[in-house]
Amino acid sequence: MTDEPRRFFAPWRVVEFEGAFRIEDAAALPLAYAYYSEDIARQATGSYMSREEARRVALNIAALPDLRAALQDNDGAGRGQAEIAALRTQLTEAEQQRDAWRAEAERLGQTAA
Structure with a gap:
């Protein structure tokens, strides 16, 4: 194993797919996913966020390099x-x-x- 920390190059961006937002670095390396569902029953059970909630989470994650x-x-x-x-x-x-x-x-x- 190497002792050097991983580098996730800025800027990070958000890409929307069906049912998820993917946060990726400048080299298109996927860093995280924020899943959502338009189905109210799934949202009510707490297993999925709404599309707007998932979008906000994804945008906040993508802003981390700028915040740092x-x-x-x-x-x-x-x-x-x-x-x-x-x-x-x-x-x-x-x-x-x-x-x-x-x-x-x-x-x-x-x-x-």
């Missing part, structure tokens, strides 16, 4: 903001240390004169 990319972008922005905040804190500390050194240098200069 958006979350990674937001996570990266959050990390960037955290890094900026940390750098600002370091800058403030460095400025305070500089001011303390200047005050000490002035005190020593006044004492020597």
Whole structure:
């Protein structure tokens, strides 16, 4: 077995067949199926979704690569903001240390004169 994870290439799309929606990747590899039935009795027993429910499920599954990319972008922005905040804190500390050194240098200069 290989250690590399499988790659399902974006964009994912939804293809409708009779009684099912197939979600496939850009290479037409089937990833999932959402089955439906127009028969009210089958829907009532809970064994099948309506066509509209199955379509919504299929579209939500197909949107997963875009959602993942958006979350990674937001996570990266959050990390960037955290890094900026940390750098600002370091800058403030460095400025305070500089001011303390200047005050000490002035005190020593006044004492020597």
